[in-house]
Amino acid sequence: MPDRSDVLAALDALRDPKTGRGLVEAGLVQGLVVAEDRAGFVLEVAAADAAAYAPVRDAAEAALRALPGMTRVSVVLTTESPASPRPRTAGLSPEAQRQGRPQAPRATERPAHVRRVLAVASGKGGVGKSTVAVNLALALKARGLSVGLLDADVHGPSIPTMLGIGGQPEYRDDALQPKIAHGLKAMSVGLLMKADDAMIWRGPMASQALTQMLTQTAWGTEDQPLDVLVVDLPPGTGDVQLTLIQKTPLDGAVIVSTPQEVALADARRAHTLFQRVEVPTLGLIENMSGPVFGEGGTAREAERLGAPFLGALPLDAAIRRGGDDGRPVVAADPGGDVAKAFAAIAEQVAGALERA
Ligand SMILES: Nc1ncnc2c1ncn2[C@@H]1O[C@H](COP(=O)(O)OP(=O)(O)OP(=O)(O)O)[C@@H](O)[C@H]1O
Ligand SMILES: [Mg+2]
CATH class of the missing domain: 3.40.50.300 (P-loop containing nucleotide triphosphate hydrolases)
Structure with missing residues (x-):
């Protein structure tokens, strides 16, 4: 069975299209789980880059699946949530302003x-x-x-x-x-x-x-x-x-x-x-x-x-x-x-x- 270091090595052999570095070195591999025949991690990218990283996710899944004995593999591509909007409190009652309610x-x-x-x-x-x-x-x-x-x-x-x-x-x-x-x-x-x-x-x-x-x-x-x-x-x-x-x-x-x-x-x-x-x-x-x-x-x-x-x-x-x-x-x-x-x-x- 492959262990964590085999998995990391396989992932680092793939390039981050943005920085040209290995996926692990580029900090893209988060929440890695390796257990017996299973492996998975979260590939978190900026929302604007999501489409560009879909092929990376697929390549990472293929690389993990190619490791001997690995049967259950999943890479989830998630995006950073955009920052919350600035509180817009103009025109609200003092009470609502205190509570930071959106102007709605x-x-x-x-x-x-x-x-x-x-x-x-x-x-x-x-x-x-x-x-x-x-x-x-x-x-x-x-x-x-x-x-x-x-x-x-x-x-x-x-x-x-x-x-x-x-x-x-x-x-x-x-x-x-x-x-x-x-x-x-x-x-x-x-x-x-x-x-x-x-x-x-x-x-x-x-x-x-x-x-x-x-x-x-x-x-x-x-x-x-x-x-x-x-x-x-x-x-x-x-x-x-x-x-x-x-x-x-x-x-x-x-x-x-x-x-x-x-x-x-x-x-x-x-x-x-x-x-x-x-x-x-x-x-x-x-x-x-x-x-x-x-x-x-x-x-x-x-x-x-x-x-x-x-x-x-x-x-x-x-x-x-x-x-x-x-x-x-x-x-x-x-x-x-x-x-x-x-x-x-x-x-x-x-x-x-x-x-x-
Ligand atoms: N339970 C699941 N098992 C396997 N794949 C899943 C599952 N749920 C979602 N997916 C896949 O994960 C990817 C993201 O799912 P989806 O687009 O529904 O997420 P979302 O939260 O709407 O994303 P976004 O934030 O971009 O709108 C898709 O490729 C989808 O097919
Ligand atoms: Mg959606």
């Missing part, structure tokens, strides 16, 4: 013909928010609800790929027509812009795009309102999150984390943001749970925060493949274990939204 004239009405709005959030990037948003939306739909999915990740939209949709949405009857995929109504800035444009949007434009998708999409009709709009947020606690909070009442948030402490610390921050704006955290979900990265950390964190723990999803190659191929695992294998895990989470979420 809160919306009182949901988008037209939408009954409930659910945010899927995380502190850290790359922990599986979009994967959870898509599959949770499908699991809610499987309960007989009509469900929409809004990709609010205006800087790095991934929902079109995950659902296998593309092409400009139609503008008809004064509204953007959502794309229908696997029975979900979906809207993403990735559909509105050419591939690379979205990445360079500045704050105000990004917020404007989000507002437009939220309020000008034909999510439902008078006769057939949308039961739940699932919003896939970008990582962190920045402008887009604040825009969303200002533009629609949120009926709840689910927070996705991986079991590692670095991710849990960010999950805590996301929970705090929602608490501050009085959005109930419906619960925490542990993603990529299992022997490589550990398990149980998120459940313990939920208990500390006094929030429900909704369930754990395994680190599973089929989950990643489903996202890459546009056939999310809940749709591709509705009877499988992962779909069952999502069904159990959806049951709790649907119950909480019903009570909201």
